[in-house]
Amino acid sequence: MRDPDAGRTAARGYDREILRLAVPAFLALVAEPLFLLTDAAVVGHLGTPELAGLGIAAAILQTAVGLCVFLAYGTTAAVARRLGAGDLRGALSLGVDGVWLATAIGAVLTVAGVALTDPLVAAFGVDGEVADHATAYLRIAFLGTAPLLVMLAATGVLRGLQDTRTPLVVAIGGNALNIVLNVALVYGLDLGIAGSALGSVIAQVLSALALVVVVVRGARRHGAPLRPDLPGVRAAARAGVPLIVRTLTLRAALLVTTVAVTTGAAGAGQSKAVATHQLAMTLWNFLAFVLDAIAIAAQAITGRALGAGDVETTRALTRRMVAWGLWSGVVTGIALAALSPLLGPLFTDDPAVPDLLVPVLIIAALGQPIAGVVFVLDGVLIGAGDGGYLAKAGLVVALVYAPITLVAAVWWGAGLLAVWVLFSGLFMGGRLLTLWVRARGEAWMVTGATPAP
Incomplete structure (x- = not known):
C-alpha cells in the first residue's frame, strides 16, 4: 500500500x-x-515606422538565432546525461565541443546575414521607411550572431552541469549594459535605430566572453581538452539536426504569423498592424521565456535522471513539472490580461497601437496555460534526447497551421485578431496534442550516458 506521507x-x-x-x-x-x-x-x-522596422528585423534575427537553439538544448541534455552517469570530464568535453560548433556556425551566419539583409527584409513585403529602418537595424545586429550562439552553447553547458545561477548573473549584467548603451547611442549620440542595434551587439559580445571564461575554467579544473575535437564537433552537429528541424518548424510558424499579419493589413493600416503585432509577439516571447524556465529545469533534470538510469524518478518529476507548467501559465495569463491596457503606451506614442494591442493580448492570455504545459513537455523530451519525435511532430503541426493561416489572410482577409486566434489555438493546441501523446508512452525513456540514435 502506498504511503501518502512518503508521496508528499x-x-x-x-x-x-x-x-x-x-x-x-x-x-x-x-x-x-x-x-x-x-x-x-x-x-x-522614435516613431511608428521605426518600431515596425524593428519588428521585421527582430523576426528575421530571432529566426536565424532561434534555429540554433539546439546549441543550448542539445548541449544541456548531453552534458546532463554524462553528469548523471558520473563522467564529469566527459560532460565538459562535450560542452567544449558545443562551444566550438557555435563559433563555426556563428561565423557563417554573420557573413550570410549581412550579405542577404536586403532580400530578407524585402521578403516581408514592406517598403519605404519601414524597410529602411529594418535594414539599418538588421545589418548591424547580424554582427552579434556569433556571440549569441556562443552564449547559447556555454549556457547549455552550465545548465547541463545543474548550474543556472551563472547564466543569470551574466544575463543581468548584459541587459543592464544594453539599456545604458541603447539610451546613450540612440539619443545621446543621435544614431537612431542603428544605435540600438550597435548597443545590443556590444552587450552580447561581452556576455559571451564572460560565459566562455567560466566554461574554460571548469574544463581546465577537470582536465577536459580545450582544443576542438573534430569527431566530437561533428557528433554534436549530427545530434542537433533533429532539434534544428524542430526549431525550424517553430520559427516557420512565427514567420507565417507575421507574414499573415502584413498581408491581411496591406494598405494604409499596415504600419500600425505590424507595429502592434511586433509588440504582442515581443510580449508573447517574453512570457514564453518565463514559462520556459521550468522547461530548462526539465531538460537538465530529465537528462541527469535518465543518465543515471532512474526511470521512476523521471516519470514522477515529469508529472510534477507539468503541474508547475499549467499553473504558471494560468498566472501569466491572468497577469497579461490585467496589464494589457497599460502595456501599449510604454512602447509607443501612437494612440492607435495600444487600442489595437489590448484585444490581441487578451487572446494571448487565454493561450498561456496551454503554452505552459507545451514548454514543459518539450523540455522533458529534449532532455531525454527525443529530438527525432519532436522534429516529426513539429512538421505535422506546421504543415497544418501554415496553409490554414495563409489562406485565412490572403483569401478571407483575416485581420490581426483572427491570425492571433489561429496562432494561440491551432498552432499551440496542435503542439500540446502531439507532445502529450508522446509523453504518456515509454519510447522516449532511454537510459544511459548516451541516448538512443
Missing part, C-alpha cells in the same frame, strides 16, 4: 529540485528577451 515528502523534494534550477533560469530567461524589449521601448519612441 517525495513531491516536496521534487519541488525543491525543480525550483533550485527553475528560479535562476526563470530570472535569466526573463532577462534575455529584455534585449528586444529594451530595443522596442527605445526605438518605439
Whole structure:
C-alpha cells in the first residue's frame, strides 16, 4: 500500500529540485528577451515606422538565432546525461565541443546575414521607411550572431552541469549594459535605430566572453581538452539536426504569423498592424521565456535522471513539472490580461497601437496555460534526447497551421485578431496534442550516458 506521507515528502523534494534550477533560469530567461524589449521601448519612441522596422528585423534575427537553439538544448541534455552517469570530464568535453560548433556556425551566419539583409527584409513585403529602418537595424545586429550562439552553447553547458545561477548573473549584467548603451547611442549620440542595434551587439559580445571564461575554467579544473575535437564537433552537429528541424518548424510558424499579419493589413493600416503585432509577439516571447524556465529545469533534470538510469524518478518529476507548467501559465495569463491596457503606451506614442494591442493580448492570455504545459513537455523530451519525435511532430503541426493561416489572410482577409486566434489555438493546441501523446508512452525513456540514435 502506498504511503501518502512518503508521496508528499517525495513531491516536496521534487519541488525543491525543480525550483533550485527553475528560479535562476526563470530570472535569466526573463532577462534575455529584455534585449528586444529594451530595443522596442527605445526605438518605439522614435516613431511608428521605426518600431515596425524593428519588428521585421527582430523576426528575421530571432529566426536565424532561434534555429540554433539546439546549441543550448542539445548541449544541456548531453552534458546532463554524462553528469548523471558520473563522467564529469566527459560532460565538459562535450560542452567544449558545443562551444566550438557555435563559433563555426556563428561565423557563417554573420557573413550570410549581412550579405542577404536586403532580400530578407524585402521578403516581408514592406517598403519605404519601414524597410529602411529594418535594414539599418538588421545589418548591424547580424554582427552579434556569433556571440549569441556562443552564449547559447556555454549556457547549455552550465545548465547541463545543474548550474543556472551563472547564466543569470551574466544575463543581468548584459541587459543592464544594453539599456545604458541603447539610451546613450540612440539619443545621446543621435544614431537612431542603428544605435540600438550597435548597443545590443556590444552587450552580447561581452556576455559571451564572460560565459566562455567560466566554461574554460571548469574544463581546465577537470582536465577536459580545450582544443576542438573534430569527431566530437561533428557528433554534436549530427545530434542537433533533429532539434534544428524542430526549431525550424517553430520559427516557420512565427514567420507565417507575421507574414499573415502584413498581408491581411496591406494598405494604409499596415504600419500600425505590424507595429502592434511586433509588440504582442515581443510580449508573447517574453512570457514564453518565463514559462520556459521550468522547461530548462526539465531538460537538465530529465537528462541527469535518465543518465543515471532512474526511470521512476523521471516519470514522477515529469508529472510534477507539468503541474508547475499549467499553473504558471494560468498566472501569466491572468497577469497579461490585467496589464494589457497599460502595456501599449510604454512602447509607443501612437494612440492607435495600444487600442489595437489590448484585444490581441487578451487572446494571448487565454493561450498561456496551454503554452505552459507545451514548454514543459518539450523540455522533458529534449532532455531525454527525443529530438527525432519532436522534429516529426513539429512538421505535422506546421504543415497544418501554415496553409490554414495563409489562406485565412490572403483569401478571407483575416485581420490581426483572427491570425492571433489561429496562432494561440491551432498552432499551440496542435503542439500540446502531439507532445502529450508522446509523453504518456515509454519510447522516449532511454537510459544511459548516451541516448538512443
